[in-house]
Amino acid sequence: MKEAYIALGSNIGDKAAHLRAAIARLRALPSVHDVKTSSIYETVPVGYLEQDLFYNMVVAIQTTDEASVLLGRLQEIEQLEGRERLFKNGPRTLDLDILLYEEERIDLEGLTVPHPRMQERAFVLAPLRELAATFVIPGLGQSVEQLYQQLPETERNGVRRLGGLLEAEEQ
Numbered sequence: 001m002k003e004a005y006i007a008l009g010s011n012i013g014d015k016a017a018h019l020r021a022a023i024a025r026l027r028a029l030p031s032v033h034d035v036k037t038s039s040i041y042e043t044v045p046v047g048y049l050e051q052d053l054f055y056n057m058v059v060a061i062q063t064t065d066e067a068s069v070l071l072g073r074l075q076e077i078e079q080l081e082g083r084e085r086l087f088k089n090g091p092r093t094l095d096l097d098i099l100l101y102e103e104e105r106i107d108l109e110g111l112t113v114p115h116p117r118m119q120e121r122a123f124v125l126a127p128l129r130e131l132a133a134t135f136v137i138p139g140l141g142q143s144v145e146q147l148y149q150q151l152p153e154t155e156r157n158g159v160r161r162l163g164g165l166l167e168a169e170e171q
């Protein structure tokens with residue numbers, strides 16, 4: 001069994017519903033076990049600013065899948081949730097990224113782990129530190145908590161914790 005961390009994001013339609021559906025689909029996979037969820041965060045868009053706020057969260061899973069197989073399953077779930085991706089960094093109904101897979105460094109066409117931009121993203125590090133504050137990122141040699149503390153204040157101020165999946169629905 002391998003441990004992986006997955007980032008979830010949504011900024012179109014019923015964002016909490018997209019996140020909840022993604023987690024239900026993950027939990028339904030026979031190759032995925034013990035899904036642990038962070039809180040949901042409402043986050044200012046990074047990269048392309050003229051779009052709605054995102055909901056972001058992170059889950060920890062145990063899986064029997066190789067990382068590339070896991071990525072395929074995540075892409076299937078994105079499709080099932082009607083993923084529209086208009087352009088790079090643009091709005092999307094559901095985005096699923098593999099952040100970490102054990103302590104492995106993976107560099108395949110179409111799959112880079114650890115996710116190469118995770119250390120600059122408060123919308124990833126804030127929920128991830130709930131689940132894995134002391135995890136040292138392979139290749140960076142720093143923990144999730146250290147990386148979070150080093151983010152510029154403007155980045156950290158762009159994320160607001162809403163609560164768990166159920167509470168976020170009521171916002």
Ligand SMILES: Nc1ncnc2c1ncn2[C@@H]1O[C@H](COP(=O)(O)OP(=O)(O)OP(=O)(O)O)[C@@H](O)[C@H]1O
Binds near residue numbers: 071098099113
């Ligand atoms: N760790 C990873 N997790 C998910 N997808 C990855 C990963 N590494 C590479 N990819 C590739 O990234 C592609 C998805 O890119 P996409 O357009 O969703 O990027 P993005 O979500 O807009 O930007 P970002 O990658 O910065 O979050 C997929 O086709 C996938 O092959």
Ligand SMILES: Nc1nc2c(c(=O)[nH]1)N=C(CO)CN2
Binds near residue numbers: 009044045089
């Ligand atoms: N706040 C926020 N900004 C983003 C996000 C995201 O999930 N949340 N995803 C992006 C591309 O993956 C680009 N910008």
